[in-house]
Amino acid sequence: xxxxxxxxxLICCELSGFKVLGRCNHPICLSCVVKQRDIxxxxxxxxxxxxxxxxxxxxxxxxxxxxxxxxxxxISGSKPGYKFEDRKVLNAFxxxxxxxxxxxxxxxxxxxxxxxxxxxxxxxxxxxxxKENLKVFTKDLHVYSKESLRxxxxxxxxxxxx
Numbered sequence: 001x002x003x004x005x006x007x008x009x010l011i012c013c014e015l016s017g018f019k020v021l022g023r024c025n026h027p028i029c030l031s032c033v034v035k036q037r038d039i040x041x042x043x044x045x046x047x048x049x050x051x052x053x054x055x056x057x058x059x060x061x062x063x064x065x066x067x068x069x070x071x072x073x074x075i076s077g078s079k080p081g082y083k084f085e086d087r088k089v090l091n092a093f094x095x096x097x098x099x100x101x102x103x104x105x106x107x108x109x110x111x112x113x114x115x116x117x118x119x120x121x122x123x124x125x126x127x128x129x130x131k132e133n134l135k136v137f138t139k140d141l142h143v144y145s146k147e148s149l150r151x152x153x154x155x156x157x158x159x160x161x162x
Contacts, residue, residue, distance in 0.1 A: 021066045022052035058085040
């Protein structure tokens with residue numbers, strides 16, 4: 001593997017600068033690993049299914065493999081099971097959990113405060129069915145007007161009912 005920052009994730013095929021490795025050394029993008037580990041609560045390699053108690057996030061892939069990275073990567077995040085090469089990778093990790101208004105870019109502390117802000121300031125809403133059932137980051141949830149939300153919830157409900 002080279003140290004290039006342009007590479008495609010083995011899972012989503014997107015170009016990514018941030019890689020994550022477990023003991024099996026399969027490089028997966030930070031977004032896919034965090035979604036799998038923290039949103040879907042599955043702590044195994046999506047390529048080979050090896051159980052991964054710990055993973056290491058890197059930007060410059062210069063240390064070769066997981067064992068070598070484990071010796072040099074000392075930064076831990078707020079969630080157990082993660083180590084990071086540097087603050088740049090840690091900040092990218094934290095950014096995945098940001099509760100940020102996609103309209104005005106205001107940061108909120110909780111999903112509830114973000115929902116309140118969207119409603120109060122922009123008259124926009126999350127679909128509650130999607131929010132509760134989709135395995136996505138908050139930043140990936142669609143924001144709807146009142147009318148488009150009504151139509152979306154109707155379509156979703158029609159698909160669920162027999």
